[in-house]
Amino acid sequence: MSSKGGRRMRDRVVFLTGAGTSVESGLPTFRGSDGLWEGQSLEDVASPSAWAKNPAGVLAFYDARRRAVLAAQPNAAHDAIAALENTCDVIVITQNIDDLHERAGSTNVLHIHGEVLKARSTVDPNLVYPLSKPTIEIGDLCEKGSQLRPHVVFFEEEVIALKEARKAMRSAHRVVVVGTSLQVYPAASLVYEAPSDADRYFVSPDKQGVPNGYMLLRGKATAEVPRLLQEWQ
Numbered sequence: 142m143s144s145k146g147g148r149r150m151r152d153r154v155v156f157l158t159g160a161g162t163s164v165e166s167g168l169p170t171f172r173g174s175d176g177l178w179e180g181q182s183l184e185d186v187a188s189p190s191a192w193a194k195n196p197a198g199v200l201a202f203y204d205a206r207r208r209a210v211l212a213a214q215p216n217a218a219h220d221a222i223a224a225l226e227n228t229c230d231v232i233v234i235t236q237n238i239d240d241l242h243e244r245a246g247s248t249n250v251l252h253i254h255g256e257v258l259k260a261r262s263t264v265d266p267n268l269v270y271p272l273s274k275p276t277i278e279i280g281d282l283c284e285k286g287s288q289l290r291p292h293v294v295f296f297e298e299e300v301i302a303l304k305e306a307r308k309a310m311r312s313a314h315r316v317v318v319v320g321t322s323l324q325v326y327p328a329a330s331l332v333y334e335a336p337s338d339a340d341r342y343f344v345s346p347d348k349q350g351v352p353n354g355y356m357l358l359r360g361k362a363t364a365e366v367p368r369l370l371q372e373w374q
């Protein structure tokens with residue numbers, strides 16, 4: 142690849158985003174002061190046992206999150222990440238189940254915790270359907286006649302596309318981790334798959350929790366991500 146001013150053309154830039162990327166679009170984080178898990182217990186709404194015990198309660202929890210996603214708009218961080226595709230080879234690995242990266246224009250997004258705007262069969266996890274309505278009801282069935290559930294990874298379940306995400310991280314020239322507390326595995330372990338010679342950045346308003354080898358860009362995603370990426374346009 143030819144280089145221009147010491148920079149490879151079409152650098153591979155990999156993002157790992159978390160709830161902090163969407164919080165300025167009005168979607169709550171999980172562990173902040175007004176976080177989603179403050180009001181709920183994970184066991185009651187986002188676990189296989191919750192689904193077995195009270196599917197209607199789980200459906201209602203995700204219906205509410207889906208309505209919030211549908212009412213939200215991408216923010217400047219989503220927009221800057223999408224615009225970077227004009228000059229770089231971008232892969233977005235996201236823990237978020239919203240579609241704000243896609244709505245901003247990102248075309249290569251790996252949802253390792255699923256997508257709240259899709260439904261999944263409960264007998265065949267490969268049967269995934271885009272939702273034509275904002276809710277999933279008891280009695281909404283897949284083509285094999287089983288109850289549909291949100292296409293979201295519950296706690297204790299396998300994450301999605303982890304091999305692909307690891308491969309993407311290993312191929313990165315630059316890694317930007319945005320808006321995640323890195324408290325959930327295996328997603329959090331992805332930060333250490335980045336090559337040691339990659340430029341690595343961690344965007345967060347907090348100064349703690351910065352992974353080794355990452356440069357902290359302290360601030361909100363909508364301020365720090367556009368600022369960082371404008372140099373790469």
Ligand code: APR
Pocket residue numbers: 158159160161162164165170171172173176236237254319320321322323324325344345346347360361362363
């Ligand atoms: N800009 C950037 N980061 C922010 C902002 C902001 N405006 N506001 C908050 N943050 C940071 C917080 O400091 C915190 O580190 O975003 C992070 C959000 O952390 P969590 O709420 O733990 O969300 P996340 O890391 O995405 O959670 C991972 O946990 O519950 C599961 O499946 C769920 O995907 C989720 C996973």
